[in-house]
Amino acid sequence: xxVNILYxxxxxxxxxxxxxxxxxxxNSKVSDLLYFLQNREEKWSEYFNDKNNLLRVAINQKIxxxxxxxxDGDEIAIFPPVTGG
Amino acid sequence: xxxxxxxxxFNISSLMQELKKKSNSVGAxxxxxxxxxxxxxGKTIKSMTLEHYPEMTKKTLEDICIKAKEKWKxxxxxxxxxxxxxNINDNIVFVGVASQHRKDAFEACExxxxxxxxxxxxxxxxxxxxxxxxxxxxxxxxxxxxNRWQ
Numbered sequence: 407x408x409v410n411i412l413y414x415x416x417x418x419x420x421x422x423x424x425x426x427x428x429x430x431x432x433n434s435k436v437s438d439l440l441y442f443l444q445n446r447e448e449k450w451s452e453y454f455n456d457k458n459n460l461l462r463v464a465i466n467q468k469i470x471x472x473x474x475x476x477x478d479g480d481e482i483a484i485f486p487p488v489t490g491g
Numbered sequence: 492x493x494x495x496x497x498x499x500x501f502n503i504s505s506l507m508q509e510l511k512k513k514s515n516s517v518g519a520x521x522x523x524x525x526x527x528x529x530x531x532x533g534k535t536i537k538s539m540t541l542e543h544y545p546e547m548t549k550k551t552l553e554d555i556c557i558k559a560k561e562k563w564k565x566x567x568x569x570x571x572x573x574x575x576x577x578n579i580n581d582n583i584v585f586v587g588v589a590s591q592h593r594k595d596a597f598e599a600c601e602x603x604x605x606x607x608x609x610x611x612x613x614x615x616x617x618x619x620x621x622x623x624x625x626x627x628x629x630x631x632x633x634x635x636x637x638n639r640w641q
Binding site: 485488489 | 525541542543544546547550551572583584604607608609610611612613614615616626627628629
């Protein structure tokens with residue numbers, strides 16, 4: 407299935423990608439996607455091993471946890487903790 | 492209930508007028524204005540860039556305002572937040588709450604700001620006096636502020 411991924415702020419800058427479309431396995435969870443991204447080059451693993459719990463994931467504009475199941479066509483946003491206001 | 496997410500500055504007096512004119516029963520308006528300051532964690536800041544996730548920012552702010560309306564007796568509320576380049580002394584955010592009595596307005600205003608700080612999808616990048624730039628880290632004090640509403 408296909409998903410659209412968006413990266414924001416510090417993470418977008420670190421990996422040098424703003425948005426991408428990925429083909430992922432059926433029945434994938436957020437944790438599977440993060441594991442896949444973590445195993446790209448070093449600049450990815452640095453952020454996606456998430457040792458310091460600084461990754462936030464939203465699916466279709468709602469914050470989800472790593473156990474959340476991904477569906478075909480989902481918009482998945484990955485970003486650091488927010489700092490507005 | 493109006494939510495403005497915009498690049499350009501907002502006019503505080505017109506936002507206040509919007510709240511005042513909503514109903515003759517408005518007896519209290521509490522507001523908060525967040526400004527860009529020239530210092531953060533001991534470093535001199537020259538300017539800032541605010542990034543956001545448009546589709547989610549709007550939804551999140553709407554959710555926060557709806558929660559506030561369920562919790563307090565609110566006649567109307569307005570939230571305005573800027574994105575893009577911000578300079579020293581510029582307005583960043585405005586939250587205004589109109590109610591019959593002050594307690595509802597005060598509390599709802601704080602509630603909205605506490606949730607906005609920890610949930611609304613904005614990220615600040617500071618540009619320092621020495622020419623370097625850095626993304627602002629989230630603060631534990633913001634999470635603590637949120638916890639008191641749980």
